[in-house]
Amino acid sequence: MDFLNTAFTFPTVVYSTLLLIVLLFWLISLAGFADPDMLDGDADIEVEGGADGGSLWQMGFGGVPLTVSISLIVALSWVVSFYAQKLFAYLLGDGVMFYLTGGAFMLGSLFVALPLAAAAVRPLRGVFDSQQTSSKDALVGLECVIATGKVTATFGQARVSHEGSEQLVEVRCDEENTFTQGDKALLIEHNTTTHSYTIVTNPW
Incomplete structure (x- = not known):
């Protein structure tokens, strides 16, 4: 007490x-x-x-x-x-x-x-230097599911599964109105400055 x-x-x-x-x-x-x-x-x-x-x-x-x-x-x-x-x-x-x-x-x-x-x-x-570099790069190439209503060049989040756990990551896309909540996309690049991933439409 x-x-x-x-x-x-x-x-x-x-x-x-x-x-x-x-x-x-x-x-x-x-x-x-x-x-x-x-x-x-x-x-x-x-x-x-x-x-x-x-x-x-x-x-x-x-x-x-x-x-x-x-x-x-x-x-x-x-x-x-x-x-x-x-x-x-x-x-x-x-x-x-x-x-x-x-x-x-x-x-x-x-x-x-x-x-x-x-x-x-x-x-x-x-x-953290070694873990962050490896963990962030490990997500590149994985499929993600958009978690926000839209994704722009400055805003957006998506969920991605990696090694049995689901992560919420920041995502960016140059073309607006391409993705909406629930859409699937591909993480193609990690930006270390903004701590976000560039995404594109999943080709498969």
């Missing part, structure tokens, strides 16, 4: 909520309904454009999917916040001070977790 009381009271409850969202995402991803690389396309564009989105890469989080980096940050922030609240709860005070001090605990936990998460990412880079 002491564990639950700490985990689900302010300020740790904020990170507990985020951690539950992260766990839900990975469960959905394991079921094949979400792609761990789903955030990387937009992030790459922001980095190339010099926007604030590149800050995570500058802090040492490059080389792994953005979802992995965020998951590590949330998980470690939760751990730091949990133990900080457990050990220093007497500092929280009452009333307005409770929320002000709790907010400081939250920010402090995040700042402590960031370098720890960056350190945890480093040994994972080589694994």
Whole structure:
């Protein structure tokens, strides 16, 4: 009960909520309904454009999917916040001070977790570099089923079965109105910049 009381009271409850969202995402991803690389396309564009989105890469989080980096940050922030609240709860005070001090605990936990998460990412880079290249290329040439109402040069998703599991992938097509939901297509190329596949009508 002491564990639950700490985990689900302010300020740790904020990170507990985020951690539950992260766990839900990975469960959905394991079921094949979400792609761990789903955030990387937009992030790459922001980095190339010099926007604030590149800050995570500058802090040492490059080389792994953005979802992995965020998951590590949330998980470690939760751990730091949990133990900080457990050990220093007497500092929280009452009333307005409770929320002000709790907010400081939250920010402090995040700042402590960031370098720890960056350190945890480093040994994972080589694994993800090799796995992502092989897994993405392995889907090229496979048949997929369109999951969205349309596929354009900037929008579209499809489901593809590979090694006994179904994955939801981003797909693109230069010609609009070629595909609708339920149509079958062929993955012919993987674009590493947009993390999407070019599709064409299945010739057979």
